[in-house]
Amino acid sequence: MRWQLGRRSDNVEDRRGGGVSAPVVGGGIGAVVLSLIVALLGGDPSVIWQQSGSQSNSPVTQPRTTNSSAQDQMADFVSVVLADTEDTWSQYFRQNGSNYVEPKLVLYTDAVRSACGYARSAVGPFYCPADQKVYIDLSFYRDLKNKFQAPGDFAQAYVIAHEVGHHVQNLLGISDQVRTLQSRVDKVEANQLSVRLELQADCFAGVWANRAQRSRQVLEEGDIEEALNAASSIGDDRLQQQSKGYVVPESFTHGSSAQRVRWFKQGIQTGDPKLCNTFAPSNP
Ligand SMILES: [Zn+2]
Numbered sequence: 391m392r393w394q395l396g397r398r399s400d401n402v403e404d405r406r407g408g409g410v411s412a413p414v415v416g417g418g419i420g421a422v423v424l425s426l427i428v429a430l431l432g433g434d435p436s437v438i439w440q441q442s443g444s445q446s447n448s449p450v451t452q453p454r455t456t457n458s459s460a461q462d463q464m465a466d467f468v469s470v471v472l473a474d475t476e477d478t479w480s481q482y483f484r485q486n487g488s489n490y491v492e493p494k495l496v497l498y499t500d501a502v503r504s505a506c507g508y509a510r511s512a513v514g515p516f517y518c519p520a521d522q523k524v525y526i527d528l529s530f531y532r533d534l535k536n537k538f539q540a541p542g543d544f545a546q547a548y549v550i551a552h553e554v555g556h557h558v559q560n561l562l563g564i565s566d567q568v569r570t571l572q573s574r575v576d577k578v579e580a581n582q583l584s585v586r587l588e589l590q591a592d593c594f595a596g597v598w599a600n601r602a603q604r605s606r607q608v609l610e611e612g613d614i615e616e617a618l619n620a621a622s623s624i625g626d627d628r629l630q631q632q633s634k635g636y637v638v639p640e641s642f643t644h645g646s647s648a649q650r651v652r653w654f655k656q657g658i659q660t661g662d663p664k665l666c667n668t669f670a671p672s673n674p
Contacts, residue, residue, distance in 0.1 A: 391543045391544045391547055391608055391609065391610060391613055392607065392608050392609075392610060393467060393470045393471065393474075393543065393547075393608065394470075396470035396473060396474060396606070396608075397470065397473040397474075397477070398466070398469045398470060398473055399469045399470070399472040399473035399476060399492075399495070401472060401476070401492050401493065401494045401495055402465070402468065402469045402472065402494075402495050402496075402497065403494050403495065403496045403497070403523070404465065404497050405496055405497060405498045405499075405502065406461075406465075406497050406498060406499045406528075407499060408498070408499075409500075410498075410500070410501040410502055410503050410508070461528055464528045464531060464546075465497055465528065467543060467546065467547075468495065468497070468526070468528070468546075468550060469495075471546075471547045471550045471551070472495050472524075472550060472554070474598070474602050474606070474608065475550065475551055475554040475598050476490070476492050477602075477605070477606075478597075478598050478601045478602055478605070479554070479558060479598070480492070481601070481605075482601070482663065483561075490561065491522065491561060493517070493522045493523060493524055493554060493557040494521075494522065494523040494524070495523065495524045495525075495526065495550070496523050496524065496525045496526070497526060497527075497528060498511070498525060498526075498527055499511070499527055499529070500527065502525055502527075504518040504520075504521060504523060504525055505518055505520035505521035505523075506518035506519075506520050506521070509525065511527035511529060511530065514530055515527075515530055515549055515550075515553055516553065517553045517554075517556035517557055517560075519556075519557075519560045519565060522557060522560065524550070524553040524554065524557065526549075526550070526553075530549070531546050531549075534546065534549070534620065534623075534624075538620070538623040538624055539619075539623060540616070540619050540620035540623040540624070541616070542612070542613070542616030542617075542619075542620075543613075543616075544609070544610075544612075544613035544614070544616040544617050545616040545617055545619065545620035547599075547617070548595050548599075548616075548617040548620050548621065548654070549620065551594070551595035551598045551599065552591050552592060552594075552595040553591075554594075554595075554598070555590070555591030555592070555593075555594030555595050555598075556587075556591050558594050558663070559587065559590060559591065559594070564587070564590070565587065568583050568584075568586075568587050571583055572584075583669075585644065585645040585649070585674065586668040586669050586673070586674055587668075588644040588645055588650075589644075589645050589649055589650065589652075589653040589668040589674050590653070590666050590667075590668040590669070592621060592645075592650050592653040592654045592657070593653040593654065593656050593657035593663075593665075593666035593668065594657060594663060594666060595617075595654060595657060596653070596654040596655065596656060596657020596658035596659070597657040597658070597660070597661055597662065597663050597666065598657075599614075599617065599657070599658045600657065600658045600659070600660070600661030601661050604661065614658065617654060617658075618651050618654060618655070621647070621650040621651050621654045622647040622648075622650060622651050623647070624644070624650075645674065649674050652674070653666070653668060653674065
């Protein structure tokens with residue numbers, strides 16, 4: 391991906407190296423409800439949210455004091471990708487007579503506290519609708535390359551674009567509609583709605599790639615394949631496997647690898663969010 395000359399975003403919040411204390415296990419019924427809401431809104435990939443009124447302040451993570459230059463370059467890269475999604479979605483919202491509220495992106499190490507609760511990096515990157523922020527521990531990219539065999543900068547960009555896709559769903563009111571629907575149906579159907587929401591975020595990531603390419607020629611040879619490979623590699627519950635030790639809501643999944651690839655392709659080929667209707671009866 392051609393990114394070095396791209397604009398940097400003003401919306402990156404760098405919390406790396408800042409230790410976060412873990413809350414005491416058992417967040418009460420409120421936290422359970424909240425965790426469900428977050429999961430249903432497409433938190434990635436499976437998260438237990440422990441937000442408790444009686445939090446312990448004993449630190450469980452030591453701050454990492456060293457950020458290698460590789461990590462700094464990675465942070466720089468993430469900032470450019472985020473800025474590119476801002477340009478793309480701002481333009482789209484403007485053309486449709488509305489305003490794009492830019493999300494923040496939080497870089498952290500090991501653990502982080504969001505408006506959706508406390509999360510450890512094993513959960514992978516996620517979007518919290520309550521504070522409209524994307525959270526990522528850059529060590530995820532190492533896992534993407536080594537554990538999931540999905541190397542390449544465009545694969546990394548796809549991850550950001552997918553999370554931003556959840557933000558777009560939030561702004562468009564899609565997430566709310568899905569949550570309302572989910573409260574009225576059984577678990578199986580609610581699960582299917584979650585999958586459709588995830589696949590639409592994949593499609594929106596593809597829309598971003600299409601438009602970024604048209605406006606700024608960001609793609610290099612092999613980039614599309616990298617992203618498709620990543621979409622395929624992190625399909626199903628592959629990510630959930632590594633978050634062992636966490637409660638994995640049964641109602642939550644991202645869809646099969648084939649579905650993820652199909653919808654990312656749909657987005658990148660059409661560049662039109664309106665053609666990302668993963669909720670149509672005949673889909674996904
Ligand atoms: Zn997602």
